[in-house]
Amino acid sequence: MDVLSLFVVVPVLTVIALVWARDARQVRSIAAVGMGVQLVQSVILLFRYLQLHAMPGATELQFQSRTLWFSSLNISYAVGVDGVAVAMIMLTSIVVFAGVFASWEVVEQAKEFFISLILLATGVFGFFISQDLFTMFLFYEIAVIPMYLLIGIWGSGPKEYSAMKLTLMLMGGSALLLAGLLGIAFSAGAQIGHLTFNLQEIEQAHIPMQDQLLFFPLTFIGFGVLGALFPFHTWSPDGHASAPTAVSMLHAGVLMKLGGYGCYKVAINLLPDAARELSWIFIILTAVSVIYGAMGAIMQKDLKYINAYSSVSHCGLVLFGLLMFNKASVSGAFLQMVSHGLMTALFFGLIGMIYGRTHTRMVDKMGGLMKVMPFLSVAYVIAGMASLGLPGLSGFAAEMSIFVGAFQHDDPFHRVATIVAVSSIVATAVYVLRAVAQMLLGPVTDEHFLQLKDAKWQERLAVLTLLVAVIGMGMAPLWLSDMIGGSVQQVLTKLQ
Amino acid sequence: MMWSDVFLMRNEVLLTIAAFLILCVELMVEPARRQRISTLGILFMAVITVVGFMPTQSGVLFGAMYQTNDYIALMKAILNVGTLVVLLQSVTWLHKENNQDKVSEYLVLIFSTLIGMDFMISSGHFLMFTLGLELATIPIAALAAFQKYEARSSEAGIKMLLLAALSSGVTLFGLSFLYAATPGGSLYFADVQAAAQPSTMFTLGFLFFLSGLAFKISLVPFHLWTADVYEGAPINISSYLSVISKAAASFILVIVLFTVFRSLQMVWTNALAVIAVLTMTIGNLFAIRQQNLKRFLAFSSIAQAGFLLLGAVSGSQLGMTSIMYFMLIYVFSNLGAFGVVSAISNQYGKEHIDDYNGLYRSNPMLSLTMMLSLFSLAGIPPAAGFFGKLFLFGSIAQHGMYTLLIIATVNATISLYYYLLVVKAMFIVKSDTPLAHFRSDNWMRASLVVCVAGILVIGFASVIFDSMFGISIGL
Numbered sequence: 001m002d003v004l005s006l007f008v009v010v011p012v013l014t015v016i017a018l019v020w021a022r023d024a025r026q027v028r029s030i031a032a033v034g035m036g037v038q039l040v041q042s043v044i045l046l047f048r049y050l051q052l053h054a055m056p057g058a059t060e061l062q063f064q065s066r067t068l069w070f071s072s073l074n075i076s077y078a079v080g081v082d083g084v085a086v087a088m089i090m091l092t093s094i095v096v097f098a099g100v101f102a103s104w105e106v107v108e109q110a111k112e113f114f115i116s117l118i119l120l121a122t123g124v125f126g127f128f129i130s131q132d133l134f135t136m137f138l139f140y141e142i143a144v145i146p147m148y149l150l151i152g153i154w155g156s157g158p159k160e161y162s163a164m165k166l167t168l169m170l171m172g173g174s175a176l177l178l179a180g181l182l183g184i185a186f187s188a189g190a191q192i193g194h195l196t197f198n199l200q201e202i203e204q205a206h207i208p209m210q211d212q213l214l215f216f217p218l219t220f221i222g223f224g225v226l227g228a229l230f231p232f233h234t235w236s237p238d239g240h241a242s243a244p245t246a247v248s249m250l251h252a253g254v255l256m257k258l259g260g261y262g263c264y265k266v267a268i269n270l271l272p273d274a275a276r277e278l279s280w281i282f283i284i285l286t287a288v289s290v291i292y293g294a295m296g297a298i299m300q301k302d303l304k305y306i307n308a309y310s311s312v313s314h315c316g317l318v319l320f321g322l323l324m325f326n327k328a329s330v331s332g333a334f335l336q337m338v339s340h341g342l343m344t345a346l347f348f349g350l351i352g353m354i355y356g357r358t359h360t361r362m363v364d365k366m367g368g369l370m371k372v373m374p375f376l377s378v379a380y381v382i383a384g385m386a387s388l389g390l391p392g393l394s395g396f397a398a399e400m401s402i403f404v405g406a407f408q409h410d411d412p413f414h415r416v417a418t419i420v421a422v423s424s425i426v427a428t429a430v431y432v433l434r435a436v437a438q439m440l441l442g443p444v445t446d447e448h449f450l451q452l453k454d455a456k457w458q459e460r461l462a463v464l465t466l467l468v469a470v471i472g473m474g475m476a477p478l479w480l481s482d483m484i485g486g487s488v489q490q491v492l493t494k495l496q
Numbered sequence: 497m498m499w500s501d502v503f504l505m506r507n508e509v510l511l512t513i514a515a516f517l518i519l520c521v522e523l524m525v526e527p528a529r530r531q532r533i534s535t536l537g538i539l540f541m542a543v544i545t546v547v548g549f550m551p552t553q554s555g556v557l558f559g560a561m562y563q564t565n566d567y568i569a570l571m572k573a574i575l576n577v578g579t580l581v582v583l584l585q586s587v588t589w590l591h592k593e594n595n596q597d598k599v600s601e602y603l604v605l606i607f608s609t610l611i612g613m614d615f616m617i618s619s620g621h622f623l624m625f626t627l628g629l630e631l632a633t634i635p636i637a638a639l640a641a642f643q644k645y646e647a648r649s650s651e652a653g654i655k656m657l658l659l660a661a662l663s664s665g666v667t668l669f670g671l672s673f674l675y676a677a678t679p680g681g682s683l684y685f686a687d688v689q690a691a692a693q694p695s696t697m698f699t700l701g702f703l704f705f706l707s708g709l710a711f712k713i714s715l716v717p718f719h720l721w722t723a724d725v726y727e728g729a730p731i732n733i734s735s736y737l738s739v740i741s742k743a744a745a746s747f748i749l750v751i752v753l754f755t756v757f758r759s760l761q762m763v764w765t766n767a768l769a770v771i772a773v774l775t776m777t778i779g780n781l782f783a784i785r786q787q788n789l790k791r792f793l794a795f796s797s798i799a800q801a802g803f804l805l806l807g808a809v810s811g812s813q814l815g816m817t818s819i820m821y822f823m824l825i826y827v828f829s830n831l832g833a834f835g836v837v838s839a840i841s842n843q844y845g846k847e848h849i850d851d852y853n854g855l856y857r858s859n860p861m862l863s864l865t866m867m868l869s870l871f872s873l874a875g876i877p878p879a880a881g882f883f884g885k886l887f888l889f890g891s892i893a894q895h896g897m898y899t900l901l902i903i904a905t906v907n908a909t910i911s912l913y914y915y916l917l918v919v920k921a922m923f924i925v926k927s928d929t930p931l932a933h934f935r936s937d938n939w940m941r942a943s944l945v946v947c948v949a950g951i952l953v954i955g956f957a958s959v960i961f962d963s964m965f966g967i968s969i970g971l
Contacts, residue, residue, distance in 0.1 A: 070958040072965035073814070073890070134886075141877050148916060152924040160924060164916065171912050175905035178886070182893035182901065195894075214898060 002065035003045070004079040004129040007089065010038050011122040015115050024110040028100065031114040035097045035121070042093040049086045050483065060487045064131070066198070075197050078132040082487035084334055087480060088128045088261060091338045094469050095253040095345045096121045101462035102349045103246035105356075106154065113154055116146040117246060124254050128261070133181050133197040140177075140262070143255060144170050144226075147239075147247070155242040162235075162242035169235040170226055177222025177262075180215045184270055187211045202270055203494075212274035219267040220282060227259025227319055228312045229282075230289035237296070240308035245352025248304065252311045253345030257337045260318040264330070264491070268322060272494040279323045280413065286323060287417045289316025294427035303351045303361045303439075306431055307344060310387060313424055314340040320421055321402035324414070325495045327488055329405025332398055334484045339386065339394035339473060346383040346466040350376055353459050354439075357452045363438050367445035373454040377440045379463045384432040386470050389425060394470045397477035399425070504555050504564050507548055507572045507614045514540035515607040522600040531596045534587050537603035538939070541580045548573040556620060560684060563620040566967035570820060571747040572614050578740045578827040579610055584943035585835045586732040588842045588936065594643065602642065605635040606736070613744035617751065622671050622683035625748070629667070629708075633660045636741060640729040652728030659721045663711035670704025673697055689756045699763050705752075706764070712745035715805065716774040719798050723782075726794035731841050734790055735834035738797040743823045746801070750808050750819050758971050761811055768809045769900055776802025776907045784914045789837045789847050792914070793830070796873060799911055800826060803888055806904055810891035813970030818891050820964050821954075822884035825872065828950030829881050832869030835944050836862050839936040846931065849918060854927030859934070863922040865944050870915040872951045875908050880955035887961070 014034030021027045045063075052062050064080035081089065099117065106113050123143025130136040144167070151163035188205035189195035196202060207215070225232040236256075240248045268275045293313025300306045314336065321333030353376055354369065355361050370377040386393035389400070406418040444450060455463065473480060502509055517540070521533060554565035583606070590599050612631025619625040637660060641653020675681055677697035678688050692698055711718040726734040753764060779799030786792035804826075807819035839862060841847050856863040872881030885908060892901045954960055 070961055072817070072962045073887075075958075137886075138877050138882070141882065145871070145876050148919070149923060152920060160920060163924075164913070164920075167916065168909065168913055171909045172906070175909045176902070178889060179893070179898065179902045179905045182886075182890050183898055186890070186893045186896075218902075 002063060002079060004063050004065065004081060006041060007038070007125040007129055008122055010034060010041070011118050011125060015118050015122070018111055018115050018118070021111055024107050027110045027114050028104055031100045031118060034118065035093070035100050038121075038125075039093045039097045042089050045081075046086055046090055049081065049083070050479075053083070053483070053486070060490055061131075061200075066131075069134075073197070074195050075134045076132055077135055078198055079129045080131045081129060083483035083485070084261070084264075084487045085128045087334060087338055087484055088257060089125065091257065091341045092121065092124050092128065092254045094465060095249060095341060098345060098349060098462040098465045099246035099249045101458045101465075102249060102352060103244065104458040106244070106246075109153065113150070113244075116150050117250065120146040120150070120250060120255070124258065127258055131199045133185055133199065133202070133266070136262075136266075137174075137178065137181055140258060141174060143258060144174065147251065147255070150247045151239060151243045154244040154247070156244070157242045158238070159242040162238040166235040166239035169232065173222045173225025173232065175222075176218045180218030180222055181266070183211065183215045183218070184266070187215070188270075199265070199270070207271065209273055212271045213277065216267055216271045216274035216278055219271070220263050223259045223262035223267065224282075224319065225259065227256055227263060228289065228293075228315045229259075229319060230285050230292055230312075230316065233289065233293070233312045236312055237305050237308040240311070240348070241302065241304040245349060248348035248352070249345040252308070252348060253341040256311065256315050257318075257341055260315065260322065260333065260337055263319060264322050264333075268495070269491045272491075276325070276495060279325070283320065283323050283414070283417050286316045286320040287420045289313065290320060290421045290424045291427070294424040294431070297431040298427055300431075301362050301364055303354070303363060303435065304348070306363070306435060307347045307351065310428065310431065311340070311344050313428070314344070314387075317399065317402060317421065317424070320417075321405065324402070324406045324409065325492060326405045326408055327485060327492055328408065329402045330488045330492065331481050331485045332401025332403075332405055334488070335394075335398035335401055335473075335477060335481055338480070339398040339470070342394060342466050342469045342473070343383055343386045346379065346463065346470065347387070349462055349466065350380045350383065353455060354380075358449060363435050365446070366439040366449075368441070368443050369449065370440040371444055372449050372452045375454045375460065376463070379467060380440060381436055382467060382470065384436050386474065388428045388432050391474075392471075393474035394477070396474060397481070401481065500553075501555075501557055504552065504557060505562065505618075506552075507544065507576070508611050508618075510540075510544045510547060511607045511611045511614070514544065515604045515611075518600050518603050518607075527597065531591050531599050533599045533603065534583075534590050537599075538580070538583050538587075541576070541583050545573070545576040545580050548576045560620045560686065561624045562615070562618050563685075564618050567816070567820065567969070568617055568751070570964065570967065571617055571743075574820065574824050574827060575610060575613060575740055575744055577824075578743065578831065579606065579736070581827070581831045581835075581943050581946055582606075582732055582736045582740065584939045584946070585735065585831070585838050587939040589730065589732055589838065592842075594645075598642070602639070605639050608635045609633075609639075610740070613740070617744060617747050619748075620685050622674065622685070622688070626664070626668065626671070629712075630664060632741065632744065633664070633712075636660075636733070636737065639733045639736070640725055642730050642733060648728035649730065652725045655721055655728075656725050659711065663708045663718070666704050667708025670701045670706075670708065673701030673704065677701060685752075685756045689758070692757055692759045694760055694763055698760060702757055702760055702763065703767070706749075706767070709745050709749050710771070713742050713749065713801050713804075714798050715771050715801055716778045716798070719775070719779070722798055723786075723791045723794040727788060727790045731790060731834065731838045734794070735831055735838065738793065738834070739827050739830050742797065742801060743827065746804055746819060746823065750816055753808055754811070754816060754969055754971060761971060765809055765811060768805055769897065772802050772805035772809060773900065773903055774802070775799070775805065776904065780907055780910045780914070783911070786914075787849050789849060789852075789918075792849065792918070793833060793837065796911070796914070797830060799907070800830075800873065802907070803885060803904065806888045806892050806900070809897070809900070810895040811971040812891055812894060813965065813968045814887065814894055815891035816968040816970060817961065817965045818884065818887035820968070821961050822888055824960075825880040825884040825951070825954050828947045828954070829869045829872035829879070832865055832944060832947035832951060833873065835940065835947060836866040836869070839940050839944075840931065843934050843936070844931055849921055851931060852918065852921040853925040854930035855922040858930045858932055862936075865948055866922060867919050868948060868951055870918055874912045874915040876912070878952065878955065880951050880953070883955040883961070
């Protein structure tokens with residue numbers, strides 16, 4: 001078996017082991033061990049990829065393997081990773097690992113909870129290693145559907161409504177996506193002379209322009225729904241607000257990245273001509289996403305809603321960067337994916353922990369928490385600073401790179417769009433700093449808060465895992481952007 | 497007749513023998529022990545199912561009135577599997593007090609309809625087709641009215657019979673057109689195929705013929721009987737109707753389209769595309785509003801038929817393969833869902849969606865089976881339904897009908913909504929008084945295990961799809 005399949009096999013084995021677990025204690029130990037192994041092997045993968053990649057004449061795509069699956073349709077189980085995928089896998093295993101510890105105290109139907117959570121993770125890992133449209137879509141759907149149960153059963157507030165809305169909107173997106181993917185495969189097959197679902201083979205085919213113009217919106221919107229593209233983002237605030245902590249972490253941190261990654265890997269990579277032709281429409285939509293999300297976050301009082309809207313804004317920035325088609329901004333978009341993934345997971349994790357103590361998520365009902373739980377509060381401040389792009393933390397390199405790249409276009413359209421998007425930074429500062437000031441600083445507003453305890457060991461572990469990654473990426477963004485840059489360059493040459 | 501000829505019609509011969517043996521056994525067994533005949537029936541069916549999968553040859557019998565080949569044999573094998581599962585699921589219900597005396601009656605009627613369907617699929621002449629169709633339909637009407645002292649069951653039987661008679665009439669009317677339009681007046685498939693052209697006579701004849709089959713598959717606008725009959729008929733008959741009867745009619749439809757009417761492709765591609773869109777959309781929209789699970793599954797099965805039709809619209813080898821493949825998966829998925837409904841109905845007599853609230857807490861295995869079956873129907877991986885639907889959509893994409901493709905994929909999402917409603921009731925909604933835990937009998941459990949295994953295996957075992965692809969035909 002190839003190295004990459006382990007990333008699917010380990011979570012599947014974890015799920016199977018979970019089925020036999022007897023009590024909540026065993027359940028979380030198994031989950032922690034499984035995801036710990038996953039984290040270790042993704043670190044190993046990262047270093048081995050860097051090693052192989054540094055060798056002279058090395059290709060971007062490494063660890064390739066291909067097994068024919070449905071021979072009559074030439075569908076294969078094909079895997080392989082480039083720099084971008086390695087970064088995404090790394091992000092996923094960090095967030096899932098932290099997520100397991102953040103949900104340490106789920107006791108009600110703990111087994112079912114962790115099984116669904118890890119199934120979701122299986123789908124995500126599978127998606128990032130796939131090099132075949134069919135398996136890619138298969139894993140995509142596996143990643144989306146456990147969300148329904150996770151929010152519906154363990155969620156809070158109007159959870160049934162939110163779960164249904166989220167699932168249907170994402171599945172509606174995947175309906176468009178499926179039409180687009182099948183169209184791409186058969187149209188490319190007609191050009192090459194034989195049907196294929198393999199990404200590299202389809203890259204070689206020149207899909208006719210009229211087909212590209214049809215499939216590009218289908219696939220871009222299809223993935224864009226998951227990437228919270230305006231106006232298809234409305235599932236995100238409700239979904240995130242109702243979801244349990246670890247699920248918000250995973251969903252905003254990782255699952256939404258599937259959208260951005262898919263837009264890049266399928267829509268832009270396979271349909272470059274249409275991407276060039278139609279990018280203006282989506283640049284407008286993403287610029288609206290960026291600024292609308294930030295404004296939405298300003299208007300909210302509920303911490304989860306603030307962060308959900310902030311995710312809409314940041315994920316909009318990811319798609320915005322991808323559509324700029326130059327190396328700086330596209331690499332920036334991937335840095336932003338990693339940075340936002342870590343940061344928002346940290347945010348949602350902290351919000352869950354704070355809520356677990358204060359039993360409110362309303363910013364104006366809290367105050368002075370810094371005095372009673374310094375660890376969580378400091379972590380929150382750091383996450384906030386990363387979110388508003390403070391140098392030295394992960395967000396800065398990412399946003400800087402996107403905006404520098406975007407501004408390289410010298411036509412007024414791109415310039416205006418960039419200026420609109422840049423202005424969101426100010427709005428971000430407003431909602432982040434306001435929440436920090438009201439909630440953490442000042443006198444303790446409620447005497448009940450004085451009894452609250454700071455983080456427990458498992459919470460500290462979850463937070464520290466993410467904090468180390470956020471700070472590490474902020475301090476040394478260059479090796480990451482180098483690793484991503486090489487893979488990005490290949491796609492960009494098709495767009496020139 | 498040679499031994500090899502008999503082997504060509506092994507399904508029909510064995511089923512006939514089984515039906516007669518059951519009748520004889522009933523005469524010899526004392527009344528108190530008659531309910532054990534159900535075991536005998538299941539044994540017979542299991543043997544027939546196994547025999548049905550043995551390799552066969554192509555050939556024609558009775559001067560080309562009867563034909564068989566690899567894909568026809570496979571279609572019959574799929575029907576056998578489905579019937580076996582239905583029989584397993586019927587045992588609990590058959591052993592109830594009211595039905596104990598009628599066990600053999602039930603088995604003989606089921607076997608008769610299956611013989612009819614086998615002849616229908618194997619027909620090489622429209623007369624043979626009609627005979628098969630009638631033999632398949634009339635016993636089903638009797639089965640629908642099986643609980644004759646219950647008004648709803650009798651009503652279902654009468655409704656079924658009257659509408660089936662009407663649709664047979666329409667079919668026969670269409671056949672008379674075909675007869676007239678074929679030079680020398682012939683109803684052999686080969687003769688009609690040779691003469692078929694998009695003339696008015698042929699088109700009209702074809703359309704009337706199609707509407708007769710559309711009734712059996714319950715395509716819109718011939719679907720109106722479906723929900724009423726499914727609701728009124730005993731639940732195992734509803735599942736038989738929704739799976740076996742529908743599968744048989746779809747199979748003969750695709751065979752006839754791909755062989756006899758292949759030169760009319762211009763006519764039927766568009767007609768079927770419109771019917772497919774209407775069927776899946778209307779089936780979906782009505783399913784959303786259903787509270788009774790039998791009616792719910794009835795409308796869901798109408799919508800599924802709409803998806804199924806996509807394979808026929810494409811007119812390709814991939815299309816035919818996906819129809820057989822989808823049907824095989826549908827047999828397990830739909831019978832899985834019907835099995836759970838049937839188990840709960842047998843135990844508590846409850847069929848309302850609200851009765852399922854909180855079912856996961858009390859009956860986790862049944863709930864998981866139901867969820868898996870519904871996900872398979874909705875086309876969610878890793879259930880096999882995902883693969884089935886994806887290949888059907890693929891056949892449309894291959895044909896380049898992208899508008900139809902988008903409508904179909906969007907409809908798949910709509911269908912997900914109502915399947916999730918049931919999942920929601922079982923897993924999410926809390927209930928103070930969930931249905932108490934119970935154990936269904938071993939037959940039912942065996943049938944559900946078979947369904948779950950089918951749903952989990954068929955998708956990933958690509959060899960099944962590939963071998964079906966090898967024996968399919970396209971235009």
